[in-house]
Amino acid sequence: AKASGRDCVKRFDWKLKQALLDKVELIKDINKALKNDEFFLVYQPIVDREGKALKFEALIRWNHPEKGLISPDEFISAAEESGLIVDIGGWVIQEAKAALSKLQVARGPDVQIGVNVSPLQLLNRREGADVFLSSLITGSGELNRSADEKNGLVVEITENLLMEMDERTRQVLMDFRKNGIQVALDDFGTGYSSLAYIMNYDIDFLKIDRSFVQTLSPESSSSSLCEAIINMAHKLKIMVVAEGVETKQQADLLLQYGCDFLQGYYFAKPLRLEEALLYPIQKEI
Numbered sequence: 001a002k003a004s005g006r007d008c009v010k011r012f013d014w015k016l017k018q019a020l021l022d023k024v025e026l027i028k029d030i031n032k033a034l035k036n037d038e039f040f041l042v043y044q045p046i047v048d049r050e051g052k053a054l055k056f057e058a059l060i061r062w063n064h065p066e067k068g069l070i071s072p073d074e075f076i077s078a079a080e081e082s083g084l085i086v087d088i089g090g091w092v093i094q095e096a097k098a099a100l101s102k103l104q105v106a107r108g109p110d111v112q113i114g115v116n117v118s119p120l121q122l123l124n125r126r127e128g129a130d131v132f133l134s135s136l137i138t139g140s141g142e143l144n145r146s147a148d149e150k151n152g153l154v155v156e157i158t159e160n161l162l163m164e165m166d167e168r169t170r171q172v173l174m175d176f177r178k179n180g181i182q183v184a185l186d187d188f189g190t191g192y193s194s195l196a197y198i199m200n201y202d203i204d205f206l207k208i209d210r211s212f213v214q215t216l217s218p219e220s221s222s223s224s225l226c227e228a229i230i231n232m233a234h235k236l237k238i239m240v241v242a243e244g245v246e247t248k249q250q251a252d253l254l255l256q257y258g259c260d261f262l263q264g265y266y267f268a269k270p271l272r273l274e275e276a277l278l279y280p281i282q283k284e285i
């Protein structure tokens with residue numbers, strides 16, 4: 001028993017070492033990717049209750065020179081651990097703003113783009129973090145403002161960020177809104193916050209996590225949950241986006257519950273900018 005225990009430790013040790021080496025390699029590659037322009041953004045349409053597609057979510061993709069296309073789930077956490085997320089995030093914002101201008105020209109001034117922002121970009125006290133934030137805010141002055149003074153940028157943050165929120169972060173969120181940038185709470189329902197808790201923050205949109213949407217059926221517990229989230233959000237004057245809508249039944253139920261916006265493969269996959277520009281503004285729903 002002793003010997004096999006030792007074997008076990010050895011193998012674990014080796015695996016750990018390999019994982020560590022892989023991560024070091026990955027981080028090196030991420031660093032190169034930024035310099036070599038290997039990242040690009042895709043844009044997933046988000047439709048309103050009438051089937052109008054004026055919102056998009058920007059999602060990062062990595063075209064690795066040897067490994068091919070890599071999804072964000074495989075590198076965002078390494079980018080966060082290494083701090084490179086601050087630089088990636090800065091690039092994402094610049095790229096998304098350029099895309100937003102084009103989309104607004106092609107589809108009208110009400111177009112909005114949601115950008116995923118890592119908690120580290122907001123919580124980080126490193127110099128770079130402040131540079132990122134101020135470039136986000138001042139740079140947004142170049143964008144068109146619609147009649148309601150929104151510039152079309154929506155920052156998507158996860159609910160766990162709210163829990164860690166200090167005075168400075170709260171100030172940052174207020175600055176966003178003062179500058180026409182809206183705030184969406186991403187993956188709602190998967191973290192620890194409650195609707196009562198988010199009442200204390202200025203949130204414009206709440207995105208119901210796709211795990212709830214994908215288990216929707218008329219009698220499921222997800223149904224009551226989605227309906228309750230939508231009703232309560234509306235009482236708090238927060239609009240609701242459902243993520244991961246894949247079927248007509250899910251779309252119909254969500255509309256029946258009063259959901260404001262729908263996003264998912266049922267409507268469209270994330271698209272290259274050229275395709276997003278041409279995506280029908282009005283869809284049958």
Ligand code: C2E
Pocket residue numbers: 044058059060071072073076089092116117118186187210243244245246263264265266270
């Ligand atoms: P997320 O913010 O929750 O983004 C939604 C994810 O769901 C995207 O995965 C999207 O492609 C996928 N999706 C959309 N519709 C459907 C559907 O109908 N069914 C299914 N099964 N999936 C659907 P993606 O692009 O792989 O991104 C994964 C996560 O990576 C994102 O989750 C977000 O947390 C993170 N991420 C993506 N882009 C960025 C970025 O620019 N910066 C940061 N910090 N994180 C990002």
Ligand code: CA
Pocket residue numbers: 057116156186
């Ligand atoms: Ca998101």
Ligand code: CA
Pocket residue numbers: 186187207209243
């Ligand atoms: Ca999400």
Ligand code: CA
Pocket residue numbers: 187
């Ligand atoms: Ca997610």
